[in-house]
Amino acid sequence: MAPKHKGGTTGLFGLGVKLKDLRxxxxxxxxxxxxxxxxxxxxxxxxEAAATAAQA
Incomplete structure (x- = not known):
């Protein structure tokens, strides 16, 4: 069983991003x-300039 989070923040995908809610x-x-x-x-x-430049 996964541990329950304490407080209002969660890590997003384990990347250390702390978010309070969906907003x-x-x-x-x-x-x-x-x-x-x-x-x-x-x-x-x-x-665009690189794509249209003539190659030497």
Whole structure:
């Protein structure tokens, strides 16, 4: 039998992420998605230039 958690926080998938409730999980995921989107938008022009550049 698995031990019961004490308190209001749980580890998510054993990764040490402490979340109080489902809302915290949702907000954390939204922040991760926003970060990934921002990084992608920054990288896309560089990727486009590299893909269209003539190879020497």
């Amino acid at each position: 915290d999980f949702y907000v954390d995921q939204l922040r991760n998605l926003y970060s990934a989107e921002t990084q992608l938008l920054e990288a896309l022009p560089k990727m």
